[in-house]
Amino acid sequence: MKIRHAKDYADMSRKAANIISAQIILKPCSVLGLATGTTPIGAYEQLIDWYRKDDVDFSEVITYNLDEYRGLSHDDPQSYHYFMREKLFDHVNINMENTHVPDGSNPDADAACAEYDAMVNAAGGIDLQLLGIGNNGHIGFNEPDDAFSKGTHCVDLTESTIKANSRLFDSPDDVPRQAYTMGVQNIMHARSILVIANGEAKAQAVYDMCYGPVTPRVPASILQLHTNCTVIADEAALSLCPRR
Ligand code: F6R
Numbered sequence: 001m002k003i004r005h006a007k008d009y010a011d012m013s014r015k016a017a018n019i020i021s022a023q024i025i026l027k028p029c030s031v032l033g034l035a036t037g038t039t040p041i042g043a044y045e046q047l048i049d050w051y052r053k054d055d056v057d058f059s060e061v062i063t064y065n066l067d068e069y070r071g072l073s074h075d076d077p078q079s080y081h082y083f084m085r086e087k088l089f090d091h092v093n094i095n096m097e098n099t100h101v102p103d104g105s106n107p108d109a110d111a112a113c114a115e116y117d118a119m120v121n122a123a124g125g126i127d128l129q130l131l132g133i134g135n136n137g138h139i140g141f142n143e144p145d146d147a148f149s150k151g152t153h154c155v156d157l158t159e160s161t162i163k164a165n166s167r168l169f170d171s172p173d174d175v176p177r178q179a180y181t182m183g184v185q186n187i188m189h190a191r192s193i194l195v196i197a198n199g200e201a202k203a204q205a206v207y208d209m210c211y212g213p214v215t216p217r218v219p220a221s222i223l224q225l226h227t228n229c230t231v232i233a234d235e236a237a238l239s240l241c242p243r244r
Contacts, residue, residue, distance in 0.1 A: 001223060002230045003210060005238060009198045013042025015232050016130070016196045020047060021056040023128045023192075029060040031120075033129035033187070034088075035140075036065065036080045039196050040130060044088040051092045058094040064120050066131070066140040067181035068104035070154060078169060079104060102152060102180035109154035113180055116152045120186065129190035133197050136160050137205045137218035141181035144217045149183035184219055193229040195220070197237040206233050207240040 006012035020043065023030050034040070050056045065080055074081040081101045089099055100119060106112035120126065131139050136158065142149050143158045156178055157165075166172035187193070197206050209220035210231060216222075223229045 001210060001226070003238070003241070004230060004232045006198075006232055006234045008234050009042055012196055012198050012232050012234050013040075013046050016040070016043040016194060017046035017050065019194050019230065019232075020128065020130065021050055024056055024058070024061055027127060028057065029062065030127045031062045031064065031123050031125065033126040033131075033182070033190055034063050034065045034084065035130050035132050036067070036083045036087075037132045039132035039198060041087055043130075043196065048088065048091040056092075058092040060098075061094055062098045062123055063094070063100060064116075064123070064126060064182075065099075065101040066187075067179050068102040069176040070104050070109065070178040070180055071107075071176050072104045074101075074105060078174075102182075104176075104180060109180065113152040113154065116180070116182075117186065120182075126186075126190040127192065129187055129193045131187070131193060131195045131220075131223075133195060133202060133205050133209060133220050134161060135164055135201055135205055137208050137220045139184070139187060139195075139220045139223075141179040142184050142187075142219040144219065146216060148185070148216045148219065148222055149181075150185040151183045152180060152186060153183055154178055154180055184216075184222055188222060188226060191228065193223060193226055195223065195229065195231045195233075197231070197233040199234070200236040200239065202233070202237040203240045206231070206237045210241060 072079040208218045
C-alpha cells in the first residue's frame, strides 16, 4: 500500500485525477471502477477540466460504478446514476453505453447483482478502481461485518451510513435502507486501486485501513493485501497516521 500525502482537498483531487488520466492515456480503453460521494467530486472536476483542454479523451473508456441505492429509478436525483451523469459523464466525451451502474430500479436483487458481475467479467475486469472510504471503514457499501463479501450483492445500510448520507437527502427518513454494491472480492480483483480520503472525520478509518489489523470489521483494511493500492489523503485524514 503506497500512502501519498496531499496538502488539502484540492491537492488530493489533482493527484487522484493525475493517476486516473495517466491510466486513460496509457490505455485508452481502460475499464475504470468509479465511486460516488463527496470525496471524488474534485477529482471528477479536474478530469473535466483536462478533457476540455484536450488532455484526456474518454471516448473508449468503460466504467463500472461501485454501488447504487435499491429502489431508485435512474432519473431520481438521489440516485448514483444521476450523480455520475451530473458530476462527470455529461461533461466528457464518454460513450454512455460504456458506463454502468448497478440497476437499483430492478427489484430482483439476485438478478441485478448477478448481471452486474457478469458484465464486469465480460469487460475483462477493472483496470483501476477508485474508492472513497466511509467513516466506519466501509468501501462501496460493504459495511463492517463478520466476513468479507464476495460478488455484487444487496446490503442493508447501517445506521451510521444512513446518518452520514442523510446530508444529501431532505431527511434521514428519505435515505433508502438498502443498496446493491460490488463486493470486497470484486474490488480486490481490480488490477490497481486508488483510495482517496479527506477531512478529520475520516482519520480513524484511514488509520485502521492502513495500519490496523486486516478484519471484516474494517472492510477497507483488506486493501493492505492488494499488490497495487495507492492511498491519497489530506493532512486531516492522515492526522492519526505516522508521519513519513
Ligand atoms: C460511494 C461509495 C462509498 C463512499 C463512502 C465515502 O460510491 O462507494 O463507499 O465512497 O461512503 O463517501 P464520501 O465521499 O461522501 O465521504
